[in-house]
Amino acid sequence: MSTIEIPDVVIQRLPLYVRVLAGVLSQGTKVISSKDLGDILQITPAQIRKDLSYFGRFGKQGRGYNVRFLRDELRQILGLDQMWSTCLVGVGRLGEAIINYPGFIPEGFNVLAAFDSDDKSVGRMVGDLRVDSISNLDEIIQSKCIQIGIVAVPASDAQSVIDKLVSSGVTGILNYAPISAQVPNDAFVRNLDPVLSLQSMTFYLTRGNETSIDAI
Amino acid sequence: MSTIEIPDVVIQRLPLYVRVLAGVLSQGTKVISSKDLGDILQITPAQIRKDLSYFGRFGKQGRGYNVRFLRDELRQILGLDQMWSTCLVGVGRLGEAIINYPGFIPEGFNVLAAFDSDDKSVGRMVGDLRVDSISNLDEIIQSKCIQIGIVAVPASDAQSVIDKLVSSGVTGILNYAPISAQVPNDAFVRNLDPVLSLQSMTFYLTRGNETSIDAI
């Protein structure tokens, strides 16, 4: 076991592999080659083999990868063999959509609490959750052992919300707000910003085609 | 003027620069150095200067960059000096949140039509929009000159929706569905997938800290 630094791009591809493996498994495919996996994801076979080689030797030469085994190994590497407890901050329309999104639970992400700064929203039921006041954030995060905070508040509030989450012990932030969040480096942020995505896409749209870009 | 291929990572950073420049401008800052810009975004000054040098010489040696001028130049480079017409497909909770999101219009993105495959949803008003049937998609996209499609349908429907959008002439897709979408290479996709973001973050959360990752 060595301390080779694994590139973040590699880490970001692993969930894609997990997703495709789960898909082909449900279609009854037992074994898959790096080439077939790559064809589905539009990634070179060499890339896939190299990515996997950071973590071990999962394949059989001459045959390929056992789909179920590789999926399970990757899930374990990513920490997806456990449930993750999350909370939502900001119960606007986006927040409601997040709470009711059916895609989180099957992947092991549970939204266990919802907070809003607006007193009119507090107490209201959204999905299965009662909206709590942000003033109870620290207490509830600790009592429910929440590990991940999902931030869906306006840009102006986002940094202070993230600060509160981090100081309550949350180390993972999924940030929907259009800001460049600052966190201590024992915490991690992933941003989902539709405006940034659109604004970088329009560069290519203004220039017709030719400049093919990769759909991550 | 040459045909140096500009890396997509560079293109993706430009909107960040625009955002920060607009922010400091509204606070009255007239001139900014690459160092100050970099401090805000946690990007090295050299990176910023190199990025900008792909497109021209916007700064003054010894002084820095005129904030308003640089913002305007970058907006023009990105094609943000025009309005963009978009449509939404999939008027579920997420779709409603997207339609009502106040962050698009000030950045020049207008959602001009909304489509849903569910007949019970068609005809309903969401925000200012009347939900249309997907069977009218082609006609309305052409009549409203829609350039970008925002896809907020379940995974199972997403690829066929994207196919319809592309064949109606849309060349930009903002995809919220958890699939690896396939498009012809005169079209562009940007994905927003909260599950993938979470699943790559948990890798780091399971390992405590040390492995600092960059918040894009």
Next chain:
DNA sequence: ATATGTGAATGGGTTCACAGCT
């Protein structure tokens, strides 16, 4: 003095190509 713009150097991720296993 101070900060840009840019070739050169460095570093890091991807692809190649082949040994080795089935």
Next chain:
DNA sequence: AGCTGTGAACCCATTCACATAT
């Protein structure tokens, strides 16, 4: 024969460092 695993080669992005301008 077919496909993995991996060092080496390659390529691309970042950083350095300095000439240049104010």
